[in-house]
Amino acid sequence: MEILYKSTRGGEQGVTASMAILKGLAKDGGLFVPAQIPALDVPVETLAQMSYQEVAYEVMSRFFTDFTEEELKECIAKAYDEKFDTEEIAPITKAEDVYFLELFHGATIAFKDMALSILPHLLTTAARKNHAKNEIVILTATSGDTGKAAMAGFADVPGTRIIVFYPKDGVSPVQEKQMVTQKGENTCVVAIRGNFDDAQTGVKNIFNDKAFAEELAKDGFQFSSANSINIGRLIPQVVYYVYAYASLVRNQEIQNGDIVNVTVPTGNFGNILAAFYAKQMGLPIGKLICASNENKVLVDFFRTGVYDKNRPFILTTSPSMDILISSNLERLIYWVAGQSPEKTKACMERLQSSGKYEIDAEMREQLKDFCGDYASEEETAARIASMYENTGYVLDTHTAVAASVCEKYRKETKDATPMILASTASPYKFTRSVLHAIDAAAYDGLGDFEQMDELSRISNTEIPRAIEEIRTAPVRHNTVCDVDQMAQVVRDVLR
Numbered sequence: 001m002e003i004l005y006k007s008t009r010g011g012e013q014g015v016t017a018s019m020a021i022l023k024g025l026a027k028d029g030g031l032f033v034p035a036q037i038p039a040l041d042v043p044v045e046t047l048a049q050m051s052y053q054e055v056a057y058e059v060m061s062r063f064f065t066d067f068t069e070e071e072l073k074e075c076i077a078k079a080y081d082e083k084f085d086t087e088e089i090a091p092i093t094k095a096e097d098v099y100f101l102e103l104f105h106g107a108t109i110a111f112k113d114m115a116l117s118i119l120p121h122l123l124t125t126a127a128r129k130n131h132a133k134n135e136i137v138i139l140t141a142t143s144g145d146t147g148k149a150a151m152a153g154f155a156d157v158p159g160t161r162i163i164v165f166y167p168k169d170g171v172s173p174v175q176e177k178q179m180v181t182q183k184g185e186n187t188c189v190v191a192i193r194g195n196f197d198d199a200q201t202g203v204k205n206i207f208n209d210k211a212f213a214e215e216l217a218k219d220g221f222q223f224s225s226a227n228s229i230n231i232g233r234l235i236p237q238v239v240y241y242v243y244a245y246a247s248l249v250r251n252q253e254i255q256n257g258d259i260v261n262v263t264v265p266t267g268n269f270g271n272i273l274a275a276f277y278a279k280q281m282g283l284p285i286g287k288l289i290c291a292s293n294e295n296k297v298l299v300d301f302f303r304t305g306v307y308d309k310n311r312p313f314i315l316t317t318s319p320s321m322d323i324l325i326s327s328n329l330e331r332l333i334y335w336v337a338g339q340s341p342e343k344t345k346a347c348m349e350r351l352q353s354s355g356k357y358e359i360d361a362e363m364r365e366q367l368k369d370f371c372g373d374y375a376s377e378e379e380t381a382a383r384i385a386s387m388y389e390n391t392g393y394v395l396d397t398h399t400a401v402a403a404s405v406c407e408k409y410r411k412e413t414k415d416a417t418p419m420i421l422a423s424t425a426s427p428y429k430f431t432r433s434v435l436h437a438i439d440a441a442a443y444d445g446l447g448d449f450e451q452m453d454e455l456s457r458i459s460n461t462e463i464p465r466a467i468e469e470i471r472t473a474p475v476r477h478n479t480v481c482d483v484d485q486m487a488q489v490v491r492d493v494l495r
């Protein structure tokens with residue numbers, strides 16, 4: 001069955017998977033969605049015997065139907081290789097009766113590696129298939145993890161350039177060090193004076209500027225996006241939910257057919273949307289628990305049906321979730337609006353003009369499998385400490401937000417359904433906050449790398465390669481600009 005893609009705002013339809021990946025964003029500003037969600041027509045018993053790469057092929061081939069088997073398998077083989085420090089790619093650790101699905105074993109030790117290690121290959125394959133002549137320019141706004149993971153994926157991939165914008169004071173020291181030391185002749189990193197939403201809005205404005213696109217096309221460039229609005233990012237994320245379920249069956253933790261709940265630490269709404277897609281494919285997922293930090297726009301949305309970004313932007317210890325406009329929510333809105341582009345467009349226009357929209361009762365009814373809650377900074381730190389004390393397992397700050405929300409959910413609902421929790425970053429990526437939560441007096445005075453040595457000692461885990469590499473790497477990028485200079489920076493870089 002061929003799956004074609006269309007814009008959530010109605011301006012494009014009948015688009016092949018490869019074209020949707022190549023375009024990133026639809027020309028009406030909407031996001032590409034599959035016209036229908038394919039069924040997971042492989043028995044779980046079969047999936048349970050498969051490697052991550054094999055499961056990836058089964059899932060992705062159902063969505064990316066215009067890729068040949070050979071093309072897709074080559075993309076998968078190039079992505080999920082020894083860049084990951086474990087053969088399983090996405091292993092599960094059970095602690096306090098929660099299945100932590102560890103998505104942080106890739107090149108940059110955060111979950112965005114799961115999709116960004118394959119996107120460059122999907123994109124260059126898509127360009128080849130569609131006879132695109134222009135060099136692909138990836139523009140990305142990052143709250144810390146996307147940028148590094150995207151650059152690691154695209155570095156020195158022929159026919160591509162990548163420019164990443166990040167908020168100067170909105171990322172962790174390790175995240176910043178990882179980015180400014182990025183290698184690759186085709187990579188460029190720029191700090192902006194503003195927050196993540198400013199960076200994301202700036203990138204969107206560049207994407208929507210038709211005159212600018214024409215100007216660049218003359219010079220042989222075309223934009224694409226590595227943000228989670230690209231369908232080529234979203235679909236690879238469906239894989240690990242399927243793989244996790246199959247792994248639990250294989251390990252006899254659950255029986256085939258048992259319902260599982262998932263808790264996902266959420267920012268731009270890509271990861272949890274992938275879980276929702278997995279559920280629509282037929283994976284037995286019950287509740288989708290959306291965990292936020294103190295920037296709890298989504299929590300309020302799930303509780304009231306009102307999305308309202310008009311509120312202070314709070315910098316937290318889980319910076320990759322410091323987001324007030326969750327771009328991927330548009331895909332869910334479209335779905336619960338019964339795939340109505342008109343309704344979706346109306347919501348997004350209201351968001352644009354007043355920063356706020358409300359969905360109707362019918363749409364809210366469709367959201368009943370979701371529930372949202374948040375963890376305060378204190379609760380997040382306390383969760384890291386209690387987990388460490390009880391089990392010796394060390395959670396990063398983002399995962400701890402989800403673990404705190406998960407604990408509250410279970411206490412409030414008495415729902416004992418097995419729980420998969422998306423563990424989105426290695427604690428080594430946020431060492432300072434993690435050690436501060438465990439024992440501030442003992443660790444706060446140490447330098448960044450001394451702290452990592454301490455973390456290795458107390459958690460009995462090896463320091464990941466990604467961290468070892470930046471200890472000595474020279475700074476290669478030091479541009480800082482204002483939000484209104486972003487387009488000019490892009491011109492200068494490409495010239």
Ligand SMILES: *Cc1c(COP(=O)(O)O)cnc(C)c1O
Binds near residue numbers: 110145269271398425
């Ligand atoms: C990006 C990120 C998130 C949020 O994921 P979304 O798909 O944007 O909701 C959570 N945790 C970490 C560590 C991240 O890098």
